[in-house]
Amino acid sequence: EVQLVESGGGLVQAGGSLRLSCAASGFTFDDYAIGWFRQAPGKEREGVSCFTTDGSTYYADSVKGRFTISSDKVKNTLYLQMNSLKPEDTAVYYCAVSYSGSYYCKKTDFGSWGQGTQVTVSS
Secondary structure (H helix, E strand, O other): OOEEEEEOOEEEEOOOOEEEEEEEEOOOHHHOEEEEEEEOOOOOOEEEEEEOOOOOEEEOOOOOOOEEEEEEOOOOEEEEEEOOOOHHHOEEEEEEEEOOOOOOOOHHHOOEEOOOEEEEEEO
16 A cells, blocks of 8 residues: 655745655655645645656756755655745645656646645745
């Protein structure tokens, strides 16, 4: 059974940093695309950053240069380092795994999701 458990969210002032973690079980990182998504109130869930099927790394334009995705394959954990946070980064952040493959970090490519962790950035 696939399980994804996010942690590391919280309240931070604009300009601050947070590191999100996603502890994964039930699958091997190397075999699937995996990534981070977020959903703000009243908005669609959007791809933030993913390790794609072809081995590339995707970042949404809004987070390029500020966020970094990484993984520890021994711990089977995915990370998202978020620096220079802005109020518009406020959202629930989810990690997800794609069984069918993903090249552009689209939410419809991903089949299993964590429960999410809240990130709130105050101005």
